[in-house]
Amino acid sequence: MSDPRDMVLDTLTRNGTVDDGTMLHLPSYADRYTDIPRLIRLKFIAQVCPELRVSALELAIDHVKTTYNVKLYDELYKTLCVEVSRKSLKQLKENGELSEPDGSEASTSSGRARMEVPYDSYWVEDNTMEATLMLQELDAELNFKKSNCGSANVRRILQDIGDHYEKSGNLQMAVKFYARARAYCTSSENVIIMFRNLIRVSIYMENWWHVLTYIDEAKQYAFGFENLAQEVPARLSCAAGLANLGLKIYKSAAQYFLNTPFGRYDYDKIVAPEDVGLYAGICALATFDRDKLQLHAINSESFKPFAQLAPKIWNILAKFCEGQLDTCAEMLREIENYVRMDVYLSPHVDKLYDMIMARLVHKRDRKTNTDSGKRHRS
Numbered sequence: 001m002s003d004p005r006d007m008v009l010d011t012l013t014r015n016g017t018v019d020d021g022t023m024l025h026l027p028s029y030a031d032r033y034t035d036i037p038r039l040i041r042l043k044f045i046a047q048v049c050p051e052l053r054v055s056a057l058e059l060a061i062d063h064v065k066t067t068y069n070v071k072l073y074d075e076l077y078k079t080l081c082v083e084v085s086r087k088s089l090k091q092l093k094e095n096g097e098l099s100e101p102d103g104s105e106a107s108t109s110s111g112r113a114r115m116e117v118p119y120d121s122y123w124v125e126d127n128t129m130e131a132t133l134m135l136q137e138l139d140a141e142l143n144f145k146k147s148n149c150g151s152a153n154v155r156r157i158l159q160d161i162g163d164h165y166e167k168s169g170n171l172q173m174a175v176k177f178y179a180r181a182r183a184y185c186t187s188s189e190n191v192i193i194m195f196r197n198l199i200r201v202s203i204y205m206e207n208w209w210h211v212l213t214y215i216d217e218a219k220q221y222a223f224g225f226e227n228l229a230q231e232v233p234a235r236l237s238c239a240a241g242l243a244n245l246g247l248k249i250y251k252s253a254a255q256y257f258l259n260t261p262f263g264r265y266d267y268d269k270i271v272a273p274e275d276v277g278l279y280a281g282i283c284a285l286a287t288f289d290r291d292k293l294q295l296h297a298i299n300s301e302s303f304k305p306f307a308q309l310a311p312k313i314w315n316i317l318a319k320f321c322e323g324q325l326d327t328c329a330e331m332l333r334e335i336e337n338y339v340r341m342d343v344y345l346s347p348h349v350d351k352l353y354d355m356i357m358a359r360l361v362h363k364r365d366r367k368t369n370t371d372s373g374k375r376h377r378s
Helices: 026-030 035-048 050-064 070-094 104-115 121-148 151-168 171-184 188-204 208-222 231-235 237-246 250-258 273-287 290-298 304-309 311-321 325-340 346-377
Strands: none
Touching: 026 035, 026 050, 035 050, 035 070, 035 188, 050 070, 070 121, 121 151, 151 171, 151 188, 171 188, 188 208, 188 237, 208 231, 208 237, 231 237, 237 250, 237 273, 250 273, 250 290, 250 346, 273 290, 273 304, 273 311, 273 346, 290 311, 304 311, 311 325, 325 346
């Protein structure tokens, strides 16, 4: 019987890229997300998967033009030009049309490749002007309402300015203005919205300790209100799971993801429901014993809707609980490329897979020893 660790092949090349992107249908995947999360994920896929790089960059460029983030547009455009040029030169070499990579022909071909990717200077100029004028209007409105209006109006403008900076890609300034809104909140709902804004942007920035701090503050605030005491912790469970995953606290991450309520799930812009099933399954498989996995994942009615959207990880969990360890390892190998293309799971794949494989080996060895003992006694 083969060692499960030997069955999990390394799907990364030596330069740290995923060598096969066929498991991911990129347009459908991108459609799961909106706003900054879509850009974050597409940019990451472009970084780690050469096969999908051009497609991911093109989708990202299309989407960034719905924002005010000119800086990111320029970055994505330059990266796409380089990649298109590289592929064009590679094709010319393969066709025998280019013999000297550093010669004039290469330079001409590179230039032709860059011409294939038009730069939208009109959008850049128009977008920059629109963003500047809008920010000036918001600043003027904030100053006016501070002098002439009540707290509710000031809070709304501060949030609008935070939204504007977020849309422009200036996340540090977005955090600053969202936090300033606290002093002008006039209801418990306002306060929770303020915390959710801070949590969301901190996730984008991967400031995981800040995420947990804001979650704790939101929970402490919610405990003072009967209608929020249970609802707020449940709604923030996915964000807490993501922060614990980012901090490599995998057992807590698994518990938070498994406790995320499907019916009240509203972090889908950042983590699609399918992702919750994947994250919960991988983290739980690495840290939960069989009984706890059976109880909190396989038999959990609250987790089942997420698991149904991630059937492959559900089957892996089932095979583990059934003791089909080699099959479990093989199925993990099959999804590894996909897992490595997830921006939040990718940094932890090696560690989590090592933890899982070590458990599979331990369970298999223990089962082998038990079976040997039974045969010896008989």
